[in-house]
Amino acid sequence: MPYAVAYVTTLVTFLAVDAVWLMTMSQRLYRRYLGDILVESFNPPPAALFYLIYIAGIIIFATAPAFSTGKWTTAALNGALYGFFAYATYDLTNQATIRGWPTIITVADICWGSLLSAVAATVGFLLTRYFLRGA
Template sequence: MIYLIAYVATAIVFLGLDFIWLSQIAIGFYKSRIGALLMDEPNLGVSAIFYLFYVAGLVYLAVVPALNSGSWTTALVAGAVFGLVAYGTYDITNLATLKGWSVSVSVVDMIWGMCLSSVAATSGYFIASSLVRGV
């Protein structure tokens, strides 16, 4: 049960923050640098698949180890590493393969992925541990 709670909590935080980032904060930044590559509307079905898999990986590799060790710093650090590697793979591949991809987008996106994953994993840890243990 704790793993399901961890998944749902992590997903809510991750999705909420990423929605704010993509729709309010960074949309102008992305449009000004890679606007020609962006779709008019995102494919929500494909986005849902990404979020389902990504959050599962984040929970498995960052939140669960933190819950098992009882250390929120495990979620913080493992979440940051997972985010940097995952977003870095995407962004560096785009730099290597797409003509109009921006270095600044890659740098900002990798930092965002690292921070977002770290915050979501740490939040998932705190929420799951407090709900299950009644803290």
């Protein structure tokens, strides 16, 4: 039960915070630097699959260890590390294989992924603990 609650709370947190980022930075950063290679319209199925898989990773690598220690700081640190490694893998691979991939995108994405994952893991952990204490 705690993992199901953690999954939902983490997913909702991640989606809400990432939506703000994407609405704010989509034109300023991504369209500006990646305009020629971006699709014209958003493709929901791969995005949904990413979110579902990625949140499972946060639960496995950040939230489960936080449940073991009972500390939100474990969720925050492990979430940040998970985000750092995942986003670095994506962006550095793109930088190595896609002509003209901008370094500013790589740096911004890695920082964002680290922060977003830390926040989602922490809020998901804290909300799960809050909801399950009352149960």
